Amino acid sequence: MQSSLPSVSTPALPSAVERPTLLLVDGSSYLYRAYHAMPDLRGPAGEPTGAIHGIVAMLQQLRQQIGAEHAACVFDASGPTFRDEWYADYKAHRPPMPEDLRAQIAPIHEVVRLLGWPVLEVPGIEADDAIGTLARIAEAEGHRVVISTGDKDLAQLVTDHVTLINTMSRESLDRAGVQAKFGVPPDRIVDYLTLMGDAVDNVPGVEKVGPKTAAKWIAEHGSLDAVMAAAGRIKGVAGENLRRALDWLPTGRRLVTVKTDCDLSGQVPGWPGLEALKWGSADADGLLAFYTMHGFKTWRRELEGQSSTSGEPKPVAQALPPGASAAADAAAPSVPSPPSVPGRVGRYETVLTVEQLDGWLTRIRAAALTAVDTETDSLEPMRARIVGISLAVQPYEAAYIPVGHDYPGAPEQLALDVVLAALRPWLEDASAAKVGQNIKYDTHVFANHGIPVRGYRHDTMLESYVLEAHRPHGLASLAERHLGRIGLNYEDLCGKGANQIPFSHVDIERATTYSGEDSEMTLQVHAHFAPEFAQEPRLQEVYERIELPTAAVLARIERHGVLIDAGALARQSQQLAQRMLQLEQEAYEIAGQPFNLGSPKQIGEILFGKLGLPVKKRTASGAPSTDEEVLQELAADYPLPARILEHRSLAKLKGTYTDKLPQMVNPSTGRIHTNYAQAVAVTGRLSSNEPNLQNIPIRTAEGRRVREAFVAPAGHRLVSADYSQIELRLMAHISGDANLLSAFANGLDVHRATAAEVFGLPLEEVSAEQRRYAKTINFGLIYGMGAFGLATSLGIEQKAARDYIDRYFARYPDVKRYMDDTRASASAQGYVETLFGRRIVLPEIRGGSGPRRAAAERQAINAPMQGTAADLIKLAMIAVQRTIDEEGRASRMIMQVHDELVLEVPAAELIWATEALPRLMAGVAALKVPLVAEVGVGGNWEEAH
Template sequence: MTEPAAPDQALPETPAAASPADRPATDAAALPVLLLVDGSSYLYRAYHAMPDLRSPDGFPTGAIHGFIAMMKRLREQVIGAGPGGHAACVFDASGPTFRDAWYPEYKAQRAPMPDDLRTQIAPIHEVVRLLGWPVLEVPGIEADDAIGTLARVGAAAGHRVIVSTGDKDLAQLVNERVTLINTMTNETLDIPGVQAKFGVPPERIVDYLSLIGDTVDNVPGVEKVGPKTAVKWLAEHGSLAGVMAAAGSIKGVAGENLRKALDWLPQGQRLVTVVTDCDLAGHVPGWPAIESLALAPVDKPAMLDFLQRYGFGRLKNELAAELGAPAPAAAAGAVAVPVEGTAAPATPPGDAGLARHYETVLTREQLAAWIARLKAAEISALDTETDSLDPMRARIVGISFAVQPGEAAYVPLAHDGPDAPEQLPLDEVLAELRPWLEDAAAAKVGQNIKYDTHVLANHGITVRGWRHDTLLESYVFEAHLAHSLEKLAERHLGRRGLSYEDLCGKGAAQIPFSQVDVVRATTYSGEDSEMTLQVHQQLYPQLAAEPGMKRVYEEIELPVSAILARIERHGVLVDAGVLARQSQQLAQRMMDLEREAYDIAGQPFNMGSPKQIGEILFTKLGLPVKKKTATGAPSTDEEVLQELAADYPLPARILEHRSLAKLKGTYTDKLPQMVNPATGRVHTNYAQAVAVTGRLSSNDPNLQNIPIRTADGRRVREAFIAPPGHVIVSADYSQIELRIMAHMSGDPGLTRAFAEGMDVHRATAAEVFNLAPDAVTSEQRRYAKTINFGLIYGMGAFGLAQSLGIEQKAAKDYIDRYFARFAGVKRYMDDIRASAADKGYVETLFGRRITLLDIRGGNGPRRAGAERQAINAPMQGTAADLIKLAMIAVQRALDEQGKRTVMVMQVHDELVFEVPEDEIDWARSEVPRLMAGVAALSVPLLAEVGVGPNWEQAH
């Protein structure tokens, strides 16, 4: 290997990596392919993309599952199913490289590889070879350098080189014959692609990286210089050498930082340059020829043995059938069991061997045939295409169905593009479909079925028979991963379909779906239904193999989805007049605060401008600077202003002004604009598949985030009213997470306090301060309350000291006394942290699993955060499960008893109802009874009820 220039040598105008030798002007598409895979990048992708699976003997296999799927799919997509092609999967070797000798801090900040991933490296190397791929691992150099060298040699030898990676550093290799692909983002980087993505051509990528630095590899750049500045400088001065030569003329802080970095930049450039002349002799037979890198057929007999050893299921059986041999007998219990406790998903089947046919339904005869198939199917997938993302206002453009893998139908109904064919009348089609759509016995599956329920309800159809929702299946099975159909298809099917942007474009140029070509719309919507059906067939058996997860999915999430659809559809009544008056009052108070602030500052200034606020506070008034922003300016964020407000009047005025402006802009001004004119109500959207703990998320508008710690925030709830003849009833679980802590920890002191109906914070204070309960002061009770809730969130002495405004030593003393009196809580916290570190997850009382990705493999701060989450997540998740079970129990009672009471909101641990005046007594007694009865804990559940004409008075 020829080393690049030493740091004290002149900087080359163009790095060697960007100029492969002997580039004849040939059409690259006609050349044979050399496919190079950044195996080290793939390792982490596979590890994080899959659940933490285990073989029957407990060996981790998640990364192996993912790697097999990724390598099979890549070969099919780039090389094709037949023989031929050259390739290599390149991994980093263990041990130091020449860059570590150049710069000891190189990659020094990286967290160590998780143990579960490290143990899978050897079997991954083995299975990649069995799949026919040459594997390359060269001690002393990085995978990037081996890839760079192979790319240069392969291009010179007449190959079209494709590098599969997500590493931006390798963009410096791109030229007429070398292209990068990122299979995770479906991104291709050729020469124009590099220019478009980074703003510089491939031959300037090294200069670009030298200026901005590489935080992943711990290579400093020029301080405070980001991509925009780097691109600007390189455009003006041509190269890094040109930028350095012009350093004396570059003004401002960026220029000063550039001049400070001049001595470092040659070393930085050396570190980020991919070396393309490594000696690979002894690693690539016949080097420098690359004929030995020919892809081989899959070694199927050896592959079958491998799959048996590591507990694979479906893929092993398929391969055994293909070989004409009986599937190897499974060992006892030999279904790979993931750490999250689900049955191992089958290896994604990929695209090979599955013919697809998507039919555009344009005639009544076609429609009748498909309706007959839907009626005869065991389960059918359904998907709607619409003109809006707002579920309450969306109208159908088309509808698709699938009843078996590989086949789907799309019925266009409102396409109006220039080439749109004649379509069946929408009303006629919906009338024909209505009996099947409203048949509770006709089993249906969808992706985010709540949306399709709303869309069809907009057309007067009440869909019944929803059996499954792939969004919720994924949410319960793998809550820590993404749940879009695109991601589910990639993970579980090894497939990628058309995206919405592929059809409609992006941004201002995006067209409505109604103008999409019907043939392409058929492919897109047909894929959605057909992939939904396939994802369900792959995912549900894995979920159903675990009783806890199955219960959460079938007994909590699916029923709650139907209830949320009803809540959203009904909406909540808002008094726009109340909000208008509040807006006027807030505006007047903001003006008063502005005048006060101007008087204190001695001049007017923009209360919304951090720059002007900083100039007033720190330059004119000379207030102490607490911290600085990324650009070096004094920070005026809320934390800084809160600290300053304790001693100075102006920051307090600014904070109050900010609070009122947010309240006015977010709620009192905006809520009236969000009233649906057709219903006169506000219709929020409750997202189920967001928080890993199971909590719901409210948006458009967010009804769960109305600030209630201030009188102004609470007044916003006065605008949420009941219609004439009704009242608002609010039912709220009391201290639910503390009760769950008492149950989970079994601590006798906490348990006794709740069992005897004591004020738990006063009881805690009595224990911590060694007093009789009636001797506890309000301040001591406040301390105890902060400790009680702080410990639920894993708060330590530092956090408690900040919350209470006391010394850290005093806070530690309080915590020590707390744990001495409530030893069961301390034992629970220690046990749950240890259990989470062992398993990689925690569970709620009902079987919901919360994966903690950093509990074993994260760095120090991330692992500490995961340990805090391990303490809190079971309680917050159990509380989320309880309120959902309460929703189900109350709605069931309302339906069975024919009540006219309507559930209109769920806000964390609270349910809000519109109640007819003649059902108030029923709601007062039955709602809290039902909520308290959804689970039997070792301490009583308690729901407190309030009644009033509006939400604020009922709360």
């Protein structure tokens, strides 16, 4: 079994064989980690159960993987501790525990005890202090100690026989590990923490001193005491801050020091003595009742099944498969327990013969669903070639078919053409159901070998994206979060940085484990998500009607690519270079000397040192900031910041586009092929990268010229279709405001109409300036902008901005009602939804700080419109592609940017395209206002606008 806890075997622990082991779990840390890692699960009575499930899964995994004779799960007791007596503001800024977590504390303590874990909760001290005390006692009695925690403070406890493990980050810290991670040895962690302080516990440190400075000072001077003694010699702002903190630091050190001599008498039956912490047997009857009460169906069935097959229940550590999923507990059939194979989670077969391959072909043809994954020689989808393929049809079993491992001594493998010829009929069979993780990538990989894969029914990345868009969607995260499993990762096999090896050089046995895990864990993750979708029909529709078909369309868009005029870009690069050189000379003249326009340090010296410009804000190190916001403010009054800003923008344009785009042309196709990231933005919007087509600046003439280099081939034109004022139309639809609906229904210029309403004028009397104000108000309010933001945008007094907003809401009262109602509902349920049911979770709207909560409220107002707009453009892409296919058209979609589709259209289909595109895009949804798509035609992208 590939351990999810590297510390079991790595690093080696001195005398681990001779020493018995004490496993200490920082239960309080686990509480919060489990609460935030798990979905919002509910028991039969509607009670929250996510943290309970997470705790059980983590503790079971630990018990299975750590060979310990003694253990304790340690929790913070309620009430004040001795640190509160030392410092009245200790932990004063911590937000209260979420009510849904508080409700799970007692059940968690109960189930931990039922599982056979000794539970420790000592009034008056923190869990850290109890752990520290136990660790020192155990070490003195000849034990090896393993502490499972995510708390950096406990690194001070590490010795030759005390190790930390973090199951979430897969991290193991012995002495060398602490030094490598923090830059100081374990016996200097207290000094390190004292200098930095602890914002979570409201323990001040030295202002603006972070990890690097703290480690540097300790390395230079040896200890906190020596740093304090040298305070007078430490220069700069940091030295000044250190000197101001000298009186406080002894108290800070006292607060961050974990006590290791607490009195634990009376806290554990049989104490003192570690025998009081021997692991007990699980209470199967108690667990059965607990699982039934809280709706953990899979675990209940596991216990019932084992009770019925033997007179006595087996230990629960064997009864619970690692990673029995949360949703499976609620509704889905249980998956088989992992096979009992020493050192392995599952059975993974390396396929090296035709007979083995035939056997797996028989299995996948008979399977209801097969997970398929590729291992390749590149992460670039259009260039990646297959090194191996893995298949899985049930949990914990998989096959890996290596075809391109070429390291010295590699076993003989089946030829790639033989394997693909055998798999091709199944891969191209639309009735053969397949599941993958990021199926768009594998679609490209097989297409690179001439195989159009059909039959993809599910994509676990997209399932996660629809169900939990605010969380990571990589397979490693999904498996850890939902299955409680951590497999090999890519860096385990290939290394990283300059020393990384290609996958073709990875040992085939390890590659089999890695790829086999990918396939069979993908199968299990899908099994986890399936019952969740069954309970969320609107989300299921978003997944099946929008996201899955979009993935197929995007693969085709990416594969076709875009033609560019490399010569035009080269000319633009030359012109940009000339203008940048001119700007440099002008900047030198204003400054009175040459300097590096790319150096923030030199810019700061010139602007604030030599020229004496006002300092607007400072960096974390105390230096005057020269970021874009500061330069924009200064540019309004001073010429040099304006030159620097223009130089920066042209340098970025040149480096990102005019120089780079020609280098990105695929030599096989003569085109550039962007990658559309589908599972990134929580609102559902796509993003593109390599190259990023969405960030080409269009507000400057130079930026617009870049789009002139995106051209149509001979005999074709580019056709651009762009939704008109889509978010304003959605605001009208969602809010139902009569005046806003009327403006769109009558085909009015909505910004002019708004200006007429706000300023009380006839439409024909609205000035250009008033229309500009109204446009800013319209779009600003969509993004939740308040009076301060509007005043900043318009350059007016805040009182005037508030007056405009009040007038706006007086004329559009239902917009105000929508905003108020949305804030309230988002705060109550923690999320908002698009018109199609896409759920956008807002984690900060209930538990965030004031500014974060305000930002979440602004997002709550805009997200339903931005998310609905994202859904609409995806539905439009699907509709357009379906029509092209059904009618046998030669037109091809080549780009999707924001609310715009761009097609490459042969001359013979231009009339069809200009008529069909607005009709298809308007027809994907029926709103209270007309959906309008504006169409343009040109020889290049800019001209098509």
